[in-house]
Amino acid sequence: MTAGAVIGCGTISVVHLAAISSLDGADLAGVCDTDADRAAAAGREFGVPWFTDHAEMLATVRPQVVHICTPHDQHVPVAVDCLDAGVHVLVEKPVAATVAEAERLIEAADRHPGTKAGICLQNRYNVATTTARDLLATGELGAVRGGSATLLWHRGPEYYRARPWRGRRRESGGGVLINQAIHTLDLLEWLLGDVVDVRGHTGRYGLDGVVDVEDTASVLLDHAGGARSVLFATNTNVTDSPVTIEIVTESAVLRIHGDLTVTYVDGRTETRAERTVGTGLGKAYWGASHDLLIADFYRSLDRPEPFWIGPREGTRSLRLIDRIYRLDSDENR
Numbered sequence: 001m002t003a004g005a006v007i008g009c010g011t012i013s014v015v016h017l018a019a020i021s022s023l024d025g026a027d028l029a030g031v032c033d034t035d036a037d038r039a040a041a042a043g044r045e046f047g048v049p050w051f052t053d054h055a056e057m058l059a060t061v062r063p064q065v066v067h068i069c070t071p072h073d074q075h076v077p078v079a080v081d082c083l084d085a086g087v088h089v090l091v092e093k094p095v096a097a098t099v100a101e102a103e104r105l106i107e108a109a110d111r112h113p114g115t116k117a118g119i120c121l122q123n124r125y126n127v128a129t130t131t132a133r134d135l136l137a138t139g140e141l142g143a144v145r146g147g148s149a150t151l152l153w154h155r156g157p158e159y160y161r162a163r164p165w166r167g168r169r170r171e172s173g174g175g176v177l178i179n180q181a182i183h184t185l186d187l188l189e190w191l192l193g194d195v196v197d198v199r200g201h202t203g204r205y206g207l208d209g210v211v212d213v214e215d216t217a218s219v220l221l222d223h224a225g226g227a228r229s230v231l232f233a234t235n236t237n238v239t240d241s242p243v244t245i246e247i248v249t250e251s252a253v254l255r256i257h258g259d260l261t262v263t264y265v266d267g268r269t270e271t272r273a274e275r276t277v278g279t280g281l282g283k284a285y286w287g288a289s290h291d292l293l294i295a296d297f298y299r300s301l302d303r304p305e306p307f308w309i310g311p312r313e314g315t316r317s318l319r320l321i322d323r324i325y326r327l328d329s330d331e332n333r
């Protein structure tokens with residue numbers, strides 16, 4: 001049995017707690033949150049010891065895997081302590097609030113090659129995205145010409161008032177790009193190829209006076225090989241729509257909107273349905289694949305090679321976001 005533990009017992013922790021509890025070969029051994037009420041509530045619900053200090057939990061419970069579900073600026077300090085203690089870490093996205101912090105995690109992971117570090121970019125496990133990637137890799141669809149993506153979500157003042165760190169750049173590192181659209185940027189690069197140049201703009205249209213981060217962004221990506229893609233992301237939409245990604249190739253157009261639809265040049269259409277949310281606890285717009293990534297991370301513990309979405313891989317999209325933030329602040333100087 002692999003002993004897992006969760007640090008940060010807030011909104012997303014429910015998905016991790018449920019996944020560990022239902023995973024064959026894994027057992028929840030403890031939970032930790034600096035907020036004693038939240039730690040105690042999770043500890044009581046799952047019948048495990050709870051802590052308010054992660055170092056104390058590591059020393060007492062001695063978990064083999066820790067899931068880090070804390071605010072963005074609390075990912076790396078906690079993850080480095082775990083790696084130094086010889087504990088595998090699965091870190092929620094974004095890998096860190098800043099690239100400098102992410103690099104600190106990369107160094108720590110390099111120092112501990114026998115200890116695994118994974119970043120929770122679960123949308124790479126969606127049926128629609130894996131099918132699209134496999135199809136593109138066959139070469140049957142011809143060269144990729146470009147793509148577009150939209151993330152049209154609703155995050156009102158109540159979302160930020162419930163968890164003020166989400167709207168404070170010092171703790172979150174940013175707004176819609178680093179917190180929501182990071183998955184979409186990661187997928188655009190994963191599906192269309194390495195990004196060689198990025199431009200973009202960010203703004204705050206709906207949340208002035210509530211947050212100091214951007215609620216809207218537009219991004220232009222240049223991919224190796226010449227394809228281009230664009231992303232429009234906003235948290236000011238009136239509702240949460242599924243993320244849309246469209247990829248235009250020489251002989252087909254792939255459309256991910258929950259499900260994947262491929263339309264070929266001869267008019268033929270094929271659809272691959274997405275799974276429904278695995279645990280019943282997640283929100284549809286998070287994607288349905290947390291449980292798949294978590295199960296794969298636990299399976300990877302028996303293999304010698306690093307987990308495939310490690311700190312370096314997880315930092316790719318963060319570097320793009322950092323570049324956009326820097327371009328924006330240069331322009332406003």
Ligand SMILES: NC(=O)c1ccc[n+]([C@@H]2O[C@H](COP(=O)([O-])OP(=O)(O)OC[C@H]3O[C@@H](n4cnc5c(N)ncnc54)[C@H](O)[C@@H]3O)[C@@H](O)[C@H]2O)c1
Binds near residue numbers: 013071092094163
């Ligand atoms: N993969 C996804 O699709 C997805 C979806 C939602 C959230 N997330 C990520 O999950 C993380 C948590 O988000 P959330 O919405 O659950 O936040 P939250 O504020 O609801 O929960 C975070 C918890 O961490 C606790 N905490 C803060 N610092 C701590 C520390 N040093 N040690 C222990 N506990 C600490 C807080 O008290 C809080 O209970 C974020 O990185 C977020 O981006 C990922």
